[in-house]
Amino acid sequence: MKKISTESYKGVRDFYPEDMSVQNFIFKKMRETAESFGYSEYSASILEPTELYQAKSGEELVSEQTYSFKDRGDRDVTLRPEMTPTLARMVAGKKRELSFPLRWYSIPNIFRYEQPQRGRLREHWQLNVDIFGVESNEAEKEMLSLAHSLMKNFGAKESDFVIKINDRRIMNALYEKYKLTEEEVVQVSKALDKKSKNPIEVFKATLEGIFKINKHVEEFLETIESNQKLIKTLGEDNPLVKNLMDLIDGLASVGVTNVLFDSTIVRGLDYYTGIVFEIFDTDPKNKRALFGGGRYDDLLSIFGNEKVSAVGFGAGDVTIKDFLETHGLLPAYTSTTNLYLGVIDDAFPTAQTLADSLRAIGVNVAVDYTGKNVGDQIKKATNDHIPFLAIIGKKEIDSKKLKIKNLATREELEFGFDEIEKIAKMLV
């Protein structure tokens, strides 16, 4: 028989218990933060009709980076490359029954066929938080407060990250000045989105190809590099500029003070219509955006629905994990098992009965069936990072008492078999 490889598929991860515990830590913080702002969890299948992505997700994503195939019934299927189109489909599908504003979150896995590299894998999980039906910038304010809380709940200090915001409509106003065509606007947006990843010359060369007039390129570069210049160009009374400044002030008043206006933030996806934002690590070694989002008021129209205001963001597990590792914010691994019950002298029935009583009041107990010596059983508990250990044998059965040892501090306490509640208090 041919020997099968134990490698996973390229660019995806296996989660052994210690890896899973990191995932669960990240997911728990995401969940708690979203729920603390009143968001409810939703979910959907990773399988979606391919047409869902053809309208709005951006051409590169759909034609080069999706996992798409025909099923056995000749339907075109795609593994979701992002969650927002699915969310929009679900909202559009029950628009009349749902009570707006909606506050929804999900932590889906999403798939992109890319060359795997640091921070980018072919499958990753992504917290998606979205609010539907709030037109005012209270929606952006809440979304950015939530993103800020997420980072704080992970243990980050405000100085560890910065929130950069922009407004696509501000950029459009600027493009109008240079009379760019719709296609040229898309090209400039794409170039802006990739600006920080390349030397400035690459960006400049792209602009020169689009603007034709070299003076305009210089002027445009100066404008986007300086907020003062940009505000002057558009006028301080410009309602878009005022809206953005109001948002920054409003956030400061609720304690979110690390927000910067940055006109190079545009976001890659086609469906954003207003404010966009990205959260960055302030550590210069890690220049990629941690996560981002924005306002997308038109997405439901692809289902023939009327417009619904929407603001949301997506935060991936891979970049978050890199951030937490860099800043030393990942907790040490401990097993979810509280007590390892070693067994000698074939005392299995007693051990099982005791284990069952403890389980009934919320203690997680593993019983050893190996019949190995005590030393090996202690070693097993230690290897598995289980915090407490007890051994049951003839002596314990006779005395109806057992000693519970804290494997980290080496403290040991003795309990009667009937002191289940007291044991539970020590362990959980």
Added chain:
Amino acid sequence: MKKISTESYKGVRDFYPEDMSVQNFIFKKMRETAESFGYSEYSASILEPTELYQAKSGEELVSEQTYSFKDRGDRDVTLRPEMTPTLARMVAGKKRELSFPLRWYSIPNIFRYEQPQRGRLREHWQLNVDIFGVESNEAEKEMLSLAHSLMKNFGAKESDFVIKINDRRIMNALYEKYKLTEEEVVQVSKALDKKSKNPIEVFKATLEGIFKINKHVEEFLETIESNQKLIKTLGEDNPLVKNLMDLIDGLASVGVTNVLFDSTIVRGLDYYTGIVFEIFDTDPKNKRALFGGGRYDDLLSIFGNEKVSAVGFGAGDVTIKDFLETHGLLPAYTSTTNLYLGVIDDAFPTAQTLADSLRAIGVNVAVDYTGKNVGDQIKKATNDHIPFLAIIGKKEIDSKKLKIKNLATREELEFGFDEIEKIAKMLV
């Protein structure tokens, strides 16, 4: 622009918040039960190299029921149709580093291209619980205790379900009596697995095609229908029969008394090598197995590894949910949001500050930004099944007090803005 459908892909589910809350209830009970027996969570990608399933998963499953395709790099990829091969791959891949026995669980989603029907969908989630490295039937005993606890933790009574067990080796001993070839054994197993789904004549006709001698068919049918007959045929001292009877007695001694020996239980998958079991609803209206599993000691050999004993089971969310619905065991929906904070008189900043203080001590708070009248805001909280409501306006700002209302009992209590801890106690 072409209007896109809001339907999901065929045979999969969208989980709106109320549906998700059912999923989360089921997953929570699964998680708690597995962890209470000392099992640690693992996970992996849904994408696997297709070759992983070609050795052991059963031909029908691989060639007719998988989602398989070529990726953009011409690799053969399959969406996992079950978790056990992935688990075996992971264990084989780190066999030298892992400390045995392993107790692992996971709740993966798995994919089968089938005609959707009650209890069967193209994507479902499945609790997988497995123990590696225990040769004695203590492994089966623990696994069946765990399955039994799972049902009890869902709120089922012992009379609501029955655990049917068999041993593939017992069946093999029986087949030897009739000198069946390996291929004929597979055919009889398949027929047994489907026996309960068809009229008995279908099963009989299949047997007649295999056994040739009609007397043997009658004898075989009688033997599998009666445990006494089967035990007599194999001899009471047969070690396999003794092992099975020991297991049933051992389970009874730890309070698991609804276990029956049933020689028609064989399980569809090719990799089982010993004891197999299935859990059935005792309600005659729901005759399909709820879930099942067994011992598979040879699966690691497909990776060129030496044998490792393994026992496990898989329990799907769809059949469990049907069971819980039938028996009235699903809890009523409540939002994860504890408090809905209605806002009038543009009191947004006060509402946000109060909400943030409550969030900081673990209360989930949604703030209303609509500016609608109080009646509409109360209606929104009620629609969303949020248990508590408070309204903040000019009056509350002036008095620095707010009233919190329990929307179910209509009780109302007044608190000062500074009594955050007292408010939290009422809400969480």
